[in-house]
Amino acid sequence: MEIPEGAAAAAATATASGDGVLDFSRLSLSSFSADGVSDERRRDARQLYLSYNRLASLPSSVGLFCNLEFLDVSNNGLSAICEGVTRLTRLKTLVAKNNRLDEFSLPKDFGSLQLEVLNFSGNRFEEIPLQCMKLLRLQSLSLGGNRLRSIPAEIENLTSLELLYLGGNLITAIPPEVANLPWLSYLVLCDNRIQSVPPQLTRLHSLRSLSLHNNLLTYLPREILCLVHLQELSLRGNPLVVRFVKEMTYDPPSLLEFAGRTIKSRNIPYYPGDLPANLLSYLDFASKCPNPKCAGVYFDSCVRQIKFVDFCGKYRLPLMHYLCSPECTSPCSSNPQSDAESEDESSVPAYRLQRVLLG
Structure with a gap:
């Protein structure tokens, strides 16, 4: 009422x-x-x-x-x-x-x-x-x-x-x-x-x-x-x-990219007279995988992976890696242990740890 x-x-x-x-x-x-x-x-x-x-x-x-x-x-x-x-x-x-x-x-x-x-x-x-x-x-x-x-x-x-x-x-x-x-x-x-x-x-x-x-x-x-x-x-x-967020899907490389990756990763020699101009130009745009444990390359299809790194014990900031395949899980590091430690928040004193909220 x-x-x-x-x-x-x-x-x-x-x-x-x-x-x-x-x-x-x-x-x-x-x-x-x-x-x-x-x-x-x-x-x-x-x-x-x-x-x-x-x-x-x-x-x-x-x-x-x-x-x-x-x-x-x-x-x-x-x-x-x-x-x-x-x-x-x-x-x-x-x-x-x-x-x-x-x-x-x-x-x-x-x-x-x-x-x-x-x-x-x-x-x-x-x-x-x-x-x-x-x-x-x-x-x-x-x-x-x-x-x-x-x-x-x-x-x-x-x-x-x-x-x-x-x-x-x-x-x-x-x-x-x-x-x-x-x-x-x-x-x-x-x-x-x-x-x-x-x-x-x-x-x-x-x-x-x-x-x-x-x-x-x-x-x-x-x-x-x-x-x-x-x-x-x-x-x-x-x-x-948006540039830092890891893509959850991975589109398989095309047949053209598979062929280009094979030529580049195995160092197969080729000459201007062997291929059309457009394919020669395509091969020139190969990107080397940043994973030191991988000798692969990629052209159009890659995996975007986010990695948080500790900035002088104060901030955890995102870095972006473009990998040639989902199997490349430890990019930009020759020491797997250091990668694991950088992902472990316990390695940074709690009073100095900061959060960057991306999602």
Whole structure:
């Protein structure tokens, strides 16, 4: 049965606890007013939940919860954040996921709040509001699943930021100003349209996780190796990774390639007068198998094999080998034992081991 509209019905139905939590979530409310809540409950409230209702707006009376520290208005139909929110001087966390908010939805003085956590994911932002760039105590900013096309240079103002989540947008570039966030530990930029990574990111000395999967990256700057505290680098779904992924299928060589391999691998002599010009040209394009234990060659049909190598005890990076056949399983090494050890993570100290996530 649908709960009647209005603050009085909401106050009667909401759950309250002794630790200052007021929960009005999932009550099918289409309107809410703090006027229907007693002065004592408003004064004692530390957390207010209004998620999963049918709210199109919040009245300014929400500012009457003078001691509120946590406000969740997710999964409603909000198109604006009311001016009354700016009176919540003790508010530390605002969660407004999955609404209809955009860059014009925030009150002018929103930047005066003392927020530490702000979550606007799943809305309609095309730009990050400049009011957000004034939240100097902000430690976590989430704007995933919006319509952002860029990251403003003013992001560098958020010097307390530890987590920046901007996945699932339309961002095409990472501004170098991101590198001026000294405490940033988690940077999530997956599912965007980013084509390159600025080398300045090497200044993010606190960075532990960098999520760049499902973008348009074709290379990474060498400076990325200087991120000594990086524990996780996610790259799957980028053009640069496609080159490294091992092919699971192997197309057998054609009869032409079989014949060419036989001539080249057995050093059978041939002369210009013996073969047509197109076959002579074909034989000139033979590629030698990189496996030192194999004297084979290949032309059009080869096996792509990925191998992870340890970079100075810090990073495990992919190298690509083009082999003449699936039987060539130990390329580019004359010491099988060293190959086995390089694949064994236990050979690298745990505190120095980093992960490159390709799939």
